[in-house]
Amino acid sequence: MASMEMTALAASPSDELEQASTEPTVAGTVNDALDIDGFGGKRKRDEEAEEKGGEEESARDAGDRVPYWKTSLCSFYRRKSGREGCSHGDSCRYAHGEAELRPRPDKTWDPTSERAKKILRDGNDGNEDSLAPEVQGMAVDLTSLDKCLIGLPRKWSSDNLKSFLDGQGILCKTAKKKKGMSVGFVTFDNTEQLKRAIEVLNENATSGQKQIKVADANRRSYQTKVEKQIPPNQNKGQVVNGELCTNYAMPSYSFEADDSVGKDTTIGEGFASVTKTARDVVTPSADIPYSDQLEQKMKTLTQTLKKLVSTGEATRNARKACPPSVSLPEWIMKSREAGGLPCKLEGILESPLTNGYRNKCEFSVGYSLHGKPTVGFMVGSFREGITAIEEPINCPNVSRISYEFALAFQEFLQSSALPVWNRIENKGFWRQFTVNSFFSSCKPFNDSQQLSNNSFAVDVIGKYFTDMKQPLGVYMSIKICLFKLMQVCSTDVDEEVMKNDFQRMVQTLVLGAAACSPPLPLTVIVVQDYQGISNAAPADCPLIPLMIPKVEPIPSDDKHAIEARIHDYISNLCFSISPTAFFQVNTLAAERLYSLAGDWADLNRDTLLFDICCGTGTIGLTLAHRVGMVVGIEMNASAVSDAQRNAMINGITNCRFVCSKAEDIMGALLKEYLDVPEHNGSISGISCKVKSVKDEILSCTGNGNIKNSEFSTIPADVDDITFKTGVEGSVEEKIKDDSVASEGPDEDLNDSSEGNCSTDHSDVTRNDQVCKTMNLHICTSKDKDGADIPQFKNVVAIVDPPRVGLHPVVIKSLRTHPRIRRLVYISCNPESLVANAIELCTPTAGEPEKAKGNRGWRKMSSAGLARHRTKSMPKSEPFRPVRVMAVDMFPHTPHCEMVMLLER
Numbered sequence: 001m002a003s004m005e006m007t008a009l010a011a012s013p014s015d016e017l018e019q020a021s022t023e024p025t026v027a028g029t030v031n032d033a034l035d036i037d038g039f040g041g042k043r044k045r046d047e048e049a050e051e052k053g054g055e056e057e058s059a060r061d062a063g064d065r066v067p068y069w070k071t072s073l074c075s076f077y078r079r080k081s082g083r084e085g086c087s088h089g090d091s092c093r094y095a096h097g098e099a100e101l102r103p104r105p106d107k108t109w110d111p112t113s114e115r116a117k118k119i120l121r122d123g124n125d126g127n128e129d130s131l132a133p134e135v136q137g138m139a140v141d142l143t144s145l146d147k148c149l150i151g152l153p154r155k156w157s158s159d160n161l162k163s164f165l166d167g168q169g170i171l172c173k174t175a176k177k178k179k180g181m182s183v184g185f186v187t188f189d190n191t192e193q194l195k196r197a198i199e200v201l202n203e204n205a206t207s208g209q210k211q212i213k214v215a216d217a218n219r220r221s222y223q224t225k226v227e228k229q230i231p232p233n234q235n236k237g238q239v240v241n242g243e244l245c246t247n248y249a250m251p252s253y254s255f256e257a258d259d260s261v262g263k264d265t266t267i268g269e270g271f272a273s274v275t276k277t278a279r280d281v282v283t284p285s286a287d288i289p290y291s292d293q294l295e296q297k298m299k300t301l302t303q304t305l306k307k308l309v310s311t312g313e314a315t316r317n318a319r320k321a322c323p324p325s326v327s328l329p330e331w332i333m334k335s336r337e338a339g340g341l342p343c344k345l346e347g348i349l350e351s352p353l354t355n356g357y358r359n360k361c362e363f364s365v366g367y368s369l370h371g372k373p374t375v376g377f378m379v380g381s382f383r384e385g386i387t388a389i390e391e392p393i394n395c396p397n398v399s400r401i402s403y404e405f406a407l408a409f410q411e412f413l414q415s416s417a418l419p420v421w422n423r424i425e426n427k428g429f430w431r432q433f434t435v436n437s438f439f440s441s442c443k444p445f446n447d448s449q450q451l452s453n454n455s456f457a458v459d460v461i462g463k464y465f466t467d468m469k470q471p472l473g474v475y476m477s478i479k480i481c482l483f484k485l486m487q488v489c490s491t492d493v494d495e496e497v498m499k500n501d502f503q504r505m506v507q508t509l510v511l512g513a514a515a516c517s518p519p520l521p522l523t524v525i526v527v528q529d530y531q532g533i534s535n536a537a538p539a540d541c542p543l544i545p546l547m548i549p550k551v552e553p554i555p556s557d558d559k560h561a562i563e564a565r566i567h568d569y570i571s572n573l574c575f576s577i578s579p580t581a582f583f584q585v586n587t588l589a590a591e592r593l594y595s596l597a598g599d600w601a602d603l604n605r606d607t608l609l610f611d612i613c614c615g616t617g618t619i620g621l622t623l624a625h626r627v628g629m630v631v632g633i634e635m636n637a638s639a640v641s642d643a644q645r646n647a648m649i650n651g652i653t654n655c656r657f658v659c660s661k662a663e664d665i666m667g668a669l670l671k672e673y674l675d676v677p678e679h680n681g682s683i684s685g686i687s688c689k690v691k692s693v694k695d696e697i698l699s700c701t702g703n704g705n706i707k708n709s710e711f712s713t714i715p716a717d718v719d720d721i722t723f724k725t726g727v728e729g730s731v732e733e734k735i736k737d738d739s740v741a742s743e744g745p746d747e748d749l750n751d752s753s754e755g756n757c758s759t760d761h762s763d764v765t766r767n768d769q770v771c772k773t774m775n776l777h778i779c780t781s782k783d784k785d786g787a788d789i790p791q792f793k794n795v796v797a798i799v800d801p802p803r804v805g806l807h808p809v810v811i812k813s814l815r816t817h818p819r820i821r822r823l824v825y826i827s828c829n830p831e832s833l834v835a836n837a838i839e840l841c842t843p844t845a846g847e848p849e850k851a852k853g854n855r856g857w858r859k860m861s862s863a864g865l866a867r868h869r870t871k872s873m874p875k876s877e878p879f880r881p882v883r884v885m886a887v888d889m890f891p892h893t894p895h896c897e898m899v900m901l902l903e904r
């Protein structure tokens with residue numbers, strides 16, 4: 001079969017400086033030959049710069065030049081004659097030390113080169129990385145075709161490449177281009193055809209100087225290797241020893257944790273040595289003691305933070321961004337004393353649970369190294385040509401519950417009539433299996449809910465969460481909710497077959513759950529039908545809940561089963577989450593994270609808190625009792641509905657959640673709440689009155705609809721309310737004490753349709769219970785239509801953006817609004833935090849520079865881009881980094897969350 005590799009070729013926006021200093025990719029890979037590993041653009045720019053540089057060059061000189069990469073900002077070169085230079089000429093500030101120089105790799109594909117000949121002869125270039133035997137696929141840089149081929153369309157696609165080659169008498173099997181990549185992949189029946197294709201392409205180039213870039217595209221997959229190494233199972237399709245035989249002979253496997261588990265014992269030594277286990281890939285730090293892991297994370301974070309200010313040549317981003325006419329801010333000046341850090345790094349908060357901490361385990365479904373349909377993790381990346389899935393054996397981040405269910409599902413797959421997903425062919429049915437398992441971390445509300453009365457919870461926690469660091473009593477778990485999301489691709493699948501398989505699958509899981517000791521509750525099974533190629537399905541991908549038959553004695557919660565929702569508890573609040581909404585995967589560590597953010601935000605009842613990228617409202621809602629009002633902004637509509645619902649469930653009435661991209665709404669919200677004309681130091685046009693939340697809720701209830709998918713309750717100065725905080729009590733506790741008695745908070749949730757206030761009286765009554773104690777002093781001003789706008793003295797933003805960080809428009813809005821004095825930045829990606837901090841904290845000069853065209857921005861690092869954007873930031877008071885702390889949400893992995901406090 002023809003082979004091809006969809007190597008991820010798009011250059012990542014990694015640091016431009018790092019690109020210059022990064023070693024080239026292993027010789028012989030597609031990237032090398034195509035010059036598409038991120039060096040190409042930089043080299044081109046450097047070459048242009050050199051050409052324009054201070055030194056006059058003769059043609060002979062240019063030919064004489066031996067280019068070198070250098071780990072600095074300039075491109076240094078050395079001529080054969082020994083003359084050296086760089087694009088900066090005499091004014092160059094960078095040291096051109098010998099040690100920093102290394103030859104620039106030769107990236108041009110030359111079919112007559114020794115390497116090319118070897119590839120064409122042997123199928124690979126002897127490089128360990130190119131394992132596949134065939135060379136029947138080629139990768140073509142389509143942009144090079146644009147430039148080179150005569151009399152052919154300007155814009156090349158893989159399709160017209162195919163017709164071009166077909167027209168030349170070369171039969172291509174397939175021609176594909178992956179979205180977002182400028183490389184097309186073509187496969188052929190044999191090497192002869194491939195060789196011919198390369199010749200034809202080169203023959204048709206406009207001149208010898210321009211080269212069409214072509215490379216071998218080998219599929220270095222386990223599947224290829226397996227096909228070679230493991231003999232087909234003679235018994236395929238037959239049942240032997242009670243097991244259905246599939247394509248390959250099955251190795252015996254054990255799910256018990258012992259030393260040999262995860263190491264392949266059925267295959268040859270050499271092969272095993274290149275095999276990673278799921279544990280190696282998913283939890284690479286698992287073999288390191290936890291205290292050392294924390295230390296390692298601190299070291300990495302320190303290095304990243306230093307990039308903000310360090311005097312190191314390649315990393316002093318904020319210094320570089322600072323306009324020459326403005327003196328450096330104190331925090332930069334003092335950074336030298338702080339060891340190059342922008343502010344104090346206060347340490348790292350441990351995860352309360354280090355093993356089995358993930359409340360959500362997303363398992364891939366596919367073929368194992370041995371060709372067995374497997375539920376687990378991919379032990380490499382597509383880029384490396386590895387698509388094998390291995391079982392999550394000994395992965396300490398996976399909870400025992402998720403593990404048991406993954407096994408049960410895997411067992412079902414062995415007899416399923418439908419195939420598992422094949423990542424190379426992009427075909428198959430079963431794709432992904434997600435297990436959500438939650439237990440609450442609430443303190444008992446009252447005696448009737450004491451953990452001791454909840455033997456099921458005690459059993460489950462005792463068995464499945466054995467490394468709990470806190471006493472069991474802290475974890476009241478009335479409900480352990482188990483939720484499964486099955487991702488399938490129903491393309492070309494017979495509906496009857498599919499239905500049958502679903503039925504059998506549900507049965508298997510239910511029985512598996514019941515057979516566990518103690519039996520596990522299976523509350524929801526939902527199928528997501530996703531027909532796209534990429535791994536991540538869009539949030540609006542259809543979901544089909546499956547009926548779960550009752551098998552006694554499974555403690556199951558009917559309401560959850562019908563609702564197809566997940567429930568978890570953070571800081572004594574119940575969160576109801578829809579399957580596609582974001583929820584932190586480590587609930588107990590999230591609690592610490594939110595509490596830290598709240599403490600640093602310095603909240604009081606006169607605070608307006610913007611919860612930016614609020615997801616299901618977790619941060620805003622857990623802090624709502626400490627502020628006057630929360631305004632949450634979130635782009636995922638399901639998450640916003642969840643946030644609204646969560647406010648209702650928990651009787652929280654001072655939150656408003658807006659469904660929008662933050663960049664589209666931030667400016668308008670700041671205007672709405674903060675742009676009140678000031679007069680003699682006091683805010684004019686403001687009146688204070690006492691209003692009861694009940695009035696507001698009743699008016700909302702009467703009205704029925706909430707405008708613009710917002711849950712809007714009145715802002716409040718709640719000074720006169722005595723809330724018990726933290727574990728001692730909450731609004732919910734108040735409700736409990738007053739009315740609901742022993743029921744869990746979500747028991748009271750009525751089927752209020754999303755986007756609407758509930759018209760159910762029990763909700764009103766619940767809220768009423770809170771309202772009785774909440775007579776609110778509201779300071780308001782009037783908007784242009786005469787409507788009341790609440791006013792607060794203290795305005796704080798907590799931002800928790802996705803990995804890419806905040807949108808520049810949001811940064812600009814926050815930075816240029818003088819009333820936002822404090823900003824708590826939560827980040828799961830320290831690199832983007834540093835980039836955003838450059839824009840938020842660098843002083844600006846008088847007139848902002850007009851934004852120039854971002855030529856070459858694709859090649860820029862996030863920090864480089866941030867420096868670039870800072871120049872056009874309107875004049876505004878910069879923030880300063882005050883303190884930073886890490887929170888370990890992901891033990892056994894290199895990742896962690898980071899919280900930075902910015903003030904001005």
Ligand SMILES: C[S@@+](CC[C@H](N)C(=O)[O-])C[C@H]1O[C@@H](n2cnc3c(N)ncnc32)[C@H](O)[C@@H]1O
Binds near residue numbers: 613634801802803
């Ligand atoms: C890291 S999560 C944090 C969610 C929440 N703060 C929590 O702790 O559960 C980031 C959230 O930002 C949302 N998001 C991503 N881009 C956004 C944008 N441009 N505007 C608003 N929300 C966005 C995502 O949907 C996601 O819910």
